[in-house]
Amino acid sequence: MKPQVLIVGGGMITHDQLLPSLYQMQRQSRIGEISVCALRGSDWQPLMDAPDLAEAFPRQSFRGFPDSGDPDVPQRDLFRELIARMPPHGIVVVAVPDHLHFEVVMTALQHDQHVCSVKPLVLKHEEALEIGREAYARGLAVGVEYHKRFDDRSLMARRKYRAGLFGEFKLGTACLLEKWHYRHSNFQNWMTTANSDAFTYIGCHYVDLVHFITGLLPAAVSVYGIPDRYPNGNTGFLWTDARIVWNNGACLNVQNALGFPDAAPGTNTQGLVMYCKGESDGALISHSDQYRGLKYSYTQKGGDPGATIYAEPSPDYFQYVDLGGPGLTPVGYGYRSVEYIIQTCLRVGSETGSLARRQAMLTEIDATGIMATPANSSYNELVIEAARESILHGGKMVSIEHSPEAAFAEALL
Ligand SMILES: NC(=O)c1ccc[n+]([C@@H]2O[C@H](COP(=O)([O-])OP(=O)(O)OC[C@H]3O[C@@H](n4cnc5c(N)ncnc54)[C@H](O)[C@@H]3O)[C@@H](O)[C@H]2O)c1
Numbered sequence: 001m002k003p004q005v006l007i008v009g010g011g012m013i014t015h016d017q018l019l020p021s022l023y024q025m026q027r028q029s030r031i032g033e034i035s036v037c038a039l040r041g042s043d044w045q046p047l048m049d050a051p052d053l054a055e056a057f058p059r060q061s062f063r064g065f066p067d068s069g070d071p072d073v074p075q076r077d078l079f080r081e082l083i084a085r086m087p088p089h090g091i092v093v094v095a096v097p098d099h100l101h102f103e104v105v106m107t108a109l110q111h112d113q114h115v116c117s118v119k120p121l122v123l124k125h126e127e128a129l130e131i132g133r134e135a136y137a138r139g140l141a142v143g144v145e146y147h148k149r150f151d152d153r154s155l156m157a158r159r160k161y162r163a164g165l166f167g168e169f170k171l172g173t174a175c176l177l178e179k180w181h182y183r184h185s186n187f188q189n190w191m192t193t194a195n196s197d198a199f200t201y202i203g204c205h206y207v208d209l210v211h212f213i214t215g216l217l218p219a220a221v222s223v224y225g226i227p228d229r230y231p232n233g234n235t236g237f238l239w240t241d242a243r244i245v246w247n248n249g250a251c252l253n254v255q256n257a258l259g260f261p262d263a264a265p266g267t268n269t270q271g272l273v274m275y276c277k278g279e280s281d282g283a284l285i286s287h288s289d290q291y292r293g294l295k296y297s298y299t300q301k302g303g304d305p306g307a308t309i310y311a312e313p314s315p316d317y318f319q320y321v322d323l324g325g326p327g328l329t330p331v332g333y334g335y336r337s338v339e340y341i342i343q344t345c346l347r348v349g350s351e352t353g354s355l356a357r358r359q360a361m362l363t364e365i366d367a368t369g370i371m372a373t374p375a376n377s378s379y380n381e382l383v384i385e386a387a388r389e390s391i392l393h394g395g396k397m398v399s400i401e402h403s404p405e406a407a408f409a410e411a412l413l
Pocket residue numbers: 008009010011012013014037038039040043044075076077078079095096097098100118119120145147186187201
């Protein structure tokens with residue numbers, strides 16, 4: 001029997017990336033049954049009815065939960081029962097709102113399940129350490145899905161930076177602005193000032209990427225946030241400007257928002273520029289992560305929110321291509337990232353007989369540093385904690401304290 005996979009959370013990211021990636025692995029007979037547990041029965045129904053998933057995977061389906069009771073009544077704790085029923089060494093994919101990740105991840109670990117969690121793993125550094133301790137004690141893999149790591153340009157920059165070809169990072173600027181229409185999505189119910197902000201939600205990708213490329217660690221954070229109203233009247237920090245100072249004194253500026261014009265081409269705007277210092281000259285890494293060279297002008301506008309007649313689609317994140325056979329094949333770093341983490345969970349889980357061997361594998365995975373784990377990426381939680389404190393205090397600079405346990409994990413890097 002192939003390991004079962006339970007996705008907890010049936011929203012946008014499950015539709016756009018997680019479920020199709022898992023369907024592809026199921027099609028390849030690498031994983032077994034897939035279930036999706038959302039908050040309400042009515043939340044997962046759109047996934048079951050999604051025309052793009054049906055076209056790409058005509059012979060595949062998932063078991064949706066809650067599967068009884070009023071489909072509009074929330075069943076907040078059902079995921080606990082479903083996880084408790086799974087045979088050991090299955091995989092729980094965590095895709096609930098940010099502030100709920102911790103309880104789902106810990107429930108999974110306590111029932112001997114491997115975990116793939118969307119970013120950010122958790123919002124508190126201490127929680128990341130607790131997850132790391134529990135996972136190691138039980139010999140379970142936990143991968144955090146920072147998919148930009150699996151964009152080939154990130155891997156190229158990392159390899160060349162670590163070979164010394166870019167010298168030392170000094171100043172950088174990154175941005176990721178989602179389109180305006182995101183304000184109308186379910187975000188308005190949870191990405192409010194009390195829970196999160198545009199930097200915590202999307203800026204963390206570029207903080208993680210600068211570490212991934214350079215190996216540097218964040219030392220201080222300041223985030224200035226501008227509160228704005230969602231259509232439902234809730235308030236969120238929908239425009240943010242962050243400054244990250246690194247442990248070599250370098251400085252990265254990150255701008256994030258739910259405010260890129262709906263009429264603009266592309267699904268968002270994003271990119272990273274890093275100015276570096278060599279022996280006798282400057283060095284430069286410049287990635288346009290939104291405009292990837294494609295210009296399409298269609299005969300008519302598509303039906304998706306934010307669709308435009310003139311578009312600059314990214315061929316690199318997640319696309320379906322027709323390679324023959326039934327359905328379509330998902331390609332791109334969104335797929336590769338999920339595949340890498342799930343494959344790592346399967347590899348660790350296949351060593352069911354020996355805890356010591358699984359622990360040795362986990363140590364090697366942490367040290368390799370390609371997959372983000374609680375041990376090798378908990379600087380992200382330090383940044384988020386500092387960012388939340390900063391944004392709630394008008395953008396004050398907050399230093400990052402590295403605990404002895406975190407310092408041990410960082411020594412792996
Ligand atoms: N670029 C990225 O890496 C990226 C992109 C989008 C989202 N995400 C992350 O994915 C997570 C989910 O985002 P989304 O956009 O899919 O959100 P969403 O609001 O579209 O969906 C959230 C889902 O969680 C479910 N849920 C809430 N409480 C639950 C509970 N107690 N039990 C079971 N299900 C529950 C809801 O039913 C819903 O299906 C967030 O942590 C977000 O930061 C990451």
